[in-house]
Amino acid sequence: MNVIKFGGSSLASGSQLKKVIQLVKEDAARKIVVVSAPGKRSAEDEKVTDLLIGFGMKALVGHDFSAVLEKIIDRYQNIAEELGLGTEIIDEIRSNLDSLVKGNKNEPNYYLDAFKASGEDNNAKLVAAYFNQEGVPARYMDPKEAGLMVTNEPGNAQVLPESYEQLAKLRDSEEVIIFPGFFGYTKDGKVCTFSRGGSDITGAILANGIQADLYENFTDVDAIFAANPHVVENPIGIKELTYREIRELSYGGFSVLHDEALQPAFKSGIPVQIKNTNNPSAPGTRIMKERQLTEQGVIGIASSSGFSSIYIDKYLMNREIGFGRKVLEILEARGISYEHMPSGIDNLTIILQTNQMTTEEEHSLLIQLKEELCADSVTVEHNIALIMIVGEGMREKMYTMSKAATALSENHINIDMINQGASEVSVIFGIQAKYEDLAVKALYEAFFVK
Incomplete structure (x- = not known):
């Protein structure tokens, strides 16, 4: 049983979602799908999470947010129309966003975290609707229902150890689980997000919870490269890395993976495979506890x-x-x-x-x-x-x-x-x-x- 996570670029449009469902169909072990909020469709585009932060800030101080709200709705609606989904899912997303405005403004950090988390949450509902429409039995899973409990640290939440026992029950599902990344719930029921880019963290937590055979992280690059491709022309791809090596590289600026993301997988020794949604035949990069050392000392x-x-x-x-x-x-x-x-x-x-x-x-x-x-x-x-x-x-x-x-x-x-x-x-x-x-x-x- 594998956990497979898709980043924002892999979910930015309907055409990208068609690639996602095909990847899930190709491997029956891919039973838990972790989704990010829709990312950029082009360099000039805006990420839905950034729009949601602007929406939340305006709502918090009582400014007019109607323009940014419609931008957010349009992003989901464009995806839904491209996939031939009905209006019900967009009505549900609009209702959710309207309800966020009515949240408790006396706790601004938690108030804004609910806005940020809604990008992943609403996208998971849309993805689940699309999977079912295409004949792939799928179920949206609320992190609260699944038992993903976190600390009271808005924007920097940490998973509570007792979560893993609850998450293990996801192994019993016969449907494909569509799980929103980036957030969990505090013990008193408040939404709390991980640090930015935290959908990677959610994927690793679930991989640990269900004791997955593999955690697959799909993004928009063929592999982790030996150097920044924006600096070095055509750097070589790295086939294998250890947890320690990727932790060091992430600290040094490698942005393929969130630098906290591997800790839950590391604890259980679960290998992580980085793959490209747009080029799934590329071998990618595997991250593991130990690897066979080669003649190349520096990786x-x-x-x-x-x-x-x-x-x-x-x-x-x-x-x-x-x-x-x-x-x-x-x-x-x-x-x-x-x-x-x-x-x-x-x-x-x-x-x-x-x-x-x-x-x-x-x-x-x-x-x-x-x-x-x-x-x-x-x-x-x-x-x-x-x-x-x-x-x-x-x-x-x-x-x-x-x-x-x-x-x-x-x-x-x-x-x-x-x-x-x-x-x-x-x-x-x-x-x-x-x-x-x-x-x-x-x-x-x-x-x-x-």
Whole structure:
């Protein structure tokens, strides 16, 4: 029994839905279908979820929302008309959207989450109606009825462990289950969404709950590539990845999968297959607990920008007990998280996301660090990009660091920071953001071309 999830681009139009039903028909094991809200039909188009956020914001503050509401209805209606569905499903969707406006505005976060979740919820109802019309017995499944319970964290909900026992009952269904992604219900019955892109999370939760043989994630690319295809021309596709490798690559900017999505599947060791709805014959990429290592030690190169580095220097820092703890306490008190913290005997560098602080807050932080740590100097540098090389096989290969450093040096890119995780699955280089794309190209050339 497999769980199969379709992203927004796979459900953006009636013609796309015809591909979806064909894929479900081709494999009797595909019994649970997780759907996203309709995505973009073209680069200029709008995602239904974005429209719903605008709708919810206008409704919350009492502004006229009629234009955006009709845009949303039109998206579903266009799909329904293309598929030859009757007006009943559109009437049901309109009724649902009208009811959202009457929600409790005294809890704005929950109020808006109900709007965001309706994109997936209404699409699941439409997909179920289409499947039944085409002779595929299907049933829309409300996450509340299924027992998908989550924490009280609007926009960042986490699944509650007791959900899995309830979700296991879905194995007994003789119909194809059409399950809306992206949200669950709190214990007091409120809709709460996962972080954006959370339909991937729903798919993994269901795969864990029913102990699926495979979690198939259909999107609009043939595979996970070894580098960003918008930066590197025609990068190679990756056939197999481990959970650890995809986690590192997702952190480094790979957007094929939500970076939290694999945790429930990982816990149960369920393999994940990435496939292309528009080219299902392509082999795709399989993600698993372990893989056979090949001669290629580095399997992927990722990058991400928007970071700053805070450099703290103090003579005899290494002899001062509790110095690192004091640094972290200062950050924690300000609600600031850090990404990396490489250190020397007399200095320490904090890499963090720049958008966590205003200019004034940053200035205040630097003063506090210098005064409370009695540091010799505290300086900050902006516009940092993190470049990551990833691969389980790097542990077995000599000269990986030498090859990477040489590639960057030959392109006149200075390395401001190096951080290698204890697992040796990844190495991260901090560089000036203006060299981000050049660095990715240079490293790809070094590890995959030469």
